[in-house]
Amino acid sequence: MTAATASAPSRGRWRVSEETRWAFIFLLPWIVGFVIFTAGPMIASFAISFTQYNVIRPPEFVGLENYLRLLDDRRIPLALTNTAIYAVLHVPGVIILALALAMLLLRVGRAAGFFRTIFYMPTVTPAVAVGTLFLLVLAGNGVLNQALGVIGLNGPNWLSDPDWVKPGLVIMSLWTLGSTVVIYFAALRNVPLELYEAARIDGANSWQQFRNITIPFISGALFFTIIVNTIASLQIFAEVFTMFFGARSGPAQSSALFYVVYLFQKAFEDLQFGYASAMAWLLFVIVLAITAVQIRLSRRFVYYEGEDR
Amino acid sequence: MSIQQGQVGGGAPMAPAVAQAAGVRAAAFEAPSIRSRLSQVVFIGLLGLATFLFVFPFIWLISASLKTRENVFSNELFPMPLHFENYPKIFEIAPVANWFLNSVIVGLLAAATVTVSSALVAFAFAYFRFPHRNLVFGLVLASMMLPGAVIMIPNFLIWNALGQVNTLTPLWAGNLFGSAFYIFLLRQFFLGLPRELFEAARVDGASYPRMWWSIALPLTRAALIVVFIFELKASWTDLVRPLIFLRDTALFTLPQGLKSLVDRFNPQIGGQGEFHLVMAASVIVTVPMIIIFFLAQRYFVEGIATTGSKG
Structure with missing residues (x-):
């Protein structure tokens, strides 16, 4: 990877500097972890809270029943x-x-x-x-x-x-x-x-x-x-x-x-x-x-x- | 986890400086009057009393581990004779050696992975300029607020889907992706390094990974050790994740193994009354952390002390 490819004039708003690209590489572990082990699970947990689920059988939607x-x-x-x-x-x-x-x-x-x-x-x-x-x-x-x-x-x-x-x-x-x-x-x-x-x-x-x-x-x-x-x-x-x-x-x-x-x-x-x-x-x-x-x-x-x- | 942020600076040279500051301050309080002498005696006396109260449970723990089945619930401090045979016996009746090994493996892997990954991410926040940096960093901080209970079930389902339930993997592999608190802590340390160091390296043609590895990491060694031992301690003491992920007794970690012994022997809840053996196991769980604490005391105290100072 050279500086030339990094600053190649790929037109439009998606052009990123070499620094930004490296920042992304350094951030990658956290981004992957955040998506898989925090944000994803939060959404999943919220969804599961509207179902009946015990791992063995597939989840069944029950609306607000759990909250009630x-x-x-x-x-x-x-x-x-x-x-x-x-x-x-x-x-x-x-x-x-x-x-x-x-x-x-x-x-x-x-x-x-x-x-x-x-x-x-x-x-x-x-x-x-x-x-x-x-x-x-x-x-x-x-x-x-x-x-x-x-x-x-x-x-x-x-x-x-x-x-x-x-x-x-x-x-x-x-x-x-x-x-x-x-x-x-x-x-x-x-x-x-x-x-x-x-x-x-x-x-x-x-x-x-x-x-x-x-x-x-x-x-x-x-x-x-x-x-x-x-x-x-x-x-x-x-x-x-x-x-x-x-x-x-x-x-x-x-x-x-x-x-x-x-x-x-x-x-x-x-x-x-x-x-x-x-x-x-x-x-x-x-x-x-x-x-x-x-x-x-x-x-x-x-x-x-x-x-x- | 109840420890946060800090700016420990160089780390290594801190301790003497701190001690000196304490000395200076003490001198300021020590006006040479009888009254202040007297209050010194009172203060030392109160702290001595507190010391007794804080140390006593440890003495009690060791004492109970050397008693017999009959007198483990008795209140004698020095059980004579001392029953050291409780220790070999606990290794016989339960796979304590396995548990110990499992805890060591998980602890070292958890601490090593989280230190490297958090240092990578922290460097990105400290050194690079990129769009929405503050927003992303805010997200890191916000994720610390999330109760573990909210993501516990989906995380179980993920590892279950990957066929990793009842293996040691889920106990440490999540650390490959960094941990918000340590990212926050290490970022503070990296921000404390003079930017000119990195600019000079840039001029000399150093790549970003090289700057991270050869400049940032060596200069923040003390902070990396703080992260390593904090995570080692967190992993060593954790009960929730082993309870969720491990089924086979031979795979248990030490705290989980101890919990299973409590269930088996606690007479209060109808177990067999061999509580002296449970106490021996408690000592085995506790002592390694105490030893590490005394070896790395400076790092523990510095890490915590700088926590909260910017709360």
């Missing part, structure tokens, strides 16, 4: 409620605890590197192993309740008491908040120290400094972690599936039935591909709606350096 079934299926509101409760407990829990740890890290100098390593370490643990381990930790006579006993509290059975299954899972999820700590720590280090000094001279107390300097400066990182953690918590699967579902059902099945767990059961245990696809699109719409609201809110709260307000 979503309204009748009592496990849908159950799964949505469980997921919402988990997200509402998990996201603020992670944000507040991670921010507290990151702010502590900022105040201990060189030792911060060591502690940061420790906090990050659990995040490389496979979710299945986390779930398995916490079957022991959260058991009625497990080590968490033993520790609570030491300070005079009578811990619930985190694995079978319907009221305590989700708080138990949130406690488990806090063990793997390390990446959020690392992000906050990096953001906090970019806050200019002079600002705190100036604020102190002006008589601002610690809370005022935190509220008016720290928070605005790390609002970008806060916003980012809130969105990422929210989206992830709406799709919680592996840990919960390990602990409560699978070949045999656990005692707390209905209080641990999260949306993606139920979707997985419908798709790959009951082979109801049409219904599961409709469920997936409902999830997509919910995720989009929540993210859109969060982005709208962020316009009011997120401060970008150098921005005119």
